[in-house]
Amino acid sequence: MNAAPQLLFDALSLGGIYAMAALGIALIFGVMNLVNFAHGNYIAFCVFALILPSSDVVAVMFIGKLPTLLLIPVILAIGAGIAVASEYVIFRHMRGATPVAMMISSFALGFVIQNVMLTVYSSRAKAISLWPDLNTPVDIAGASIPLLQLIVIATTLIVVAGLALLLKKTRIGLEMRAAAENFTMARLLGVRANVVITGAFALSGALAAAVALIMATQTGVADIRMGGQIMLTAFIATVIGGLGSLPGAVAAGFLIGAISVVLQTFLPLEIRAFRDAFLYLFVIVILLAKPQGLFALRSAGPRV
Amino acid sequence: MARLGVFDLSVRYGKVPALMDVSLHLDEGERLFVAGPNGAGKSSLLKAISGAVPTTHGRIEMDGELLSGRAPENIARLGLSMVPEGREIFGTLSVEENLRVGTGIRRDYQAIAEDMQEIYQSFPVLHERRHTSAGDLSGGQQQMLAIGRALMTNPKLLMVDEPSLGLAPNIVDQVYDTLIALQKARGLTLLIVEQSSVRAARVGGRMVVLRGGKVVATGDAGEFAESDLLNEAYFGQSKAPSGAETHR
């Protein structure tokens, strides 16, 4: 049994999930100063989209039964769809509202999504089985690592690299970066606000769906509350990273993942239950040292 | 039909009025300077024309098309571009990326490439530093970039808000020389906010003076430089300190 590689893979896979969730939050904050607290509910929504709508305890797979190559794009599209729909129905009408007002609306939206799901699926957690084979361990460097962890790490790398390419090399990416820095100036240069914001919501929702697939496989349950904890951690990662900074969100996601795993492993047993208290102590120390976050944006212009 | 027509324009921020019943016009290929003390409403005028702030009252037209009420991205599509006060370049983007942001509204890809070359010829330093972050440029270079970026939308009407602000005099000369050369080459119509009537007179053009959100004087920039008209316009009757030019 070799602990070091085990630790490394634990940290990277947990950090990868946080990084993807944090990216989803940072993307939207970047273009419209909105901290979208409904993001965690998008994750839960995507998990439940895998099963047949019913309040029975036993979950019957629905979209989750599709062949993998079809299932992944369908769930990503569902995530993108619910995010774009919430922009169209709610946030579009709040442009120019204060960030606090928008944030409260996102809380409200989260409650609405959660309660609709409660009515349809009931509040009990359900066991689901998505890609159970992925939890089989493989031997790497003397440690036995679940295949899923490797897939999570690879997925995170692909997502981050893909997003970086999109932002660096495409027209919409250029417009999103310009808009994230100074929305009004971008619009004065002809950048369409609606296109950029819809694009950001679609990407953000697809990221929520990716996190949902990973969590569903990893935990084997569908629980209406399952997005909440990760949303909170991811939000903290975006703050540490520097709100709106995408590289910051990724770096801070991995940092929090690493700190969690290290604390989980090395804290004496009797205080391990307080792991999160120690984690947030780290967070406070970082923010005291760097109130703007680790990757503060160089300039923050006026937004829509 | 005037290139730009502003009719009885009023702008207010909440209860604070910034412009009251301002009217002015600009013919095709013309050059108009807007002067006036700080807080006169010069920037608000440019922002209202470009759609960055809503108009409370009045009408703005370009080539007979109504601008007021349109979103800024749609006004840009009609051929209007602005270099805002303080440049507002995208500091995290490279110099070249800054130039490309405004080309999304164009489909004449050949001409886009040529325009880029033309701007690099006008401002060689931008070409040298095309791959650096725009935030690392000096103030003068940022002003050149802001002008280049606005030109990349291929505007018919270019508005520049205080190009000389915070720049060394020799850099200001260079910026103006290039603006005038570009205006001649492209038949641009120019609206420039400029506090110095001496500078405006040297470049030449018509001048409108704003104070307290109203037009208080109009005329040829040269006349303002030679007389005390501008001081009177700035400070009201007779209180103008003689010899003082354009101080804030």
Ligand SMILES: Nc1ncnc2c1ncn2[C@@H]1O[C@H](COP(=O)(O)OP(=O)(O)O)[C@@H](O)[C@H]1O
């Ligand atoms: N965003 C704003 N909110 C509130 N008041 C503003 C805003 N921008 C400008 N003002 C006010 O409007 C008036 C005109 O300002 P401005 O157009 O910037 O003048 P200038 O460019 O001539 O210095 C000033 O009284 C200023 O305080």
Ligand SMILES: [Mg+2]
């Ligand atoms: Mg001004």
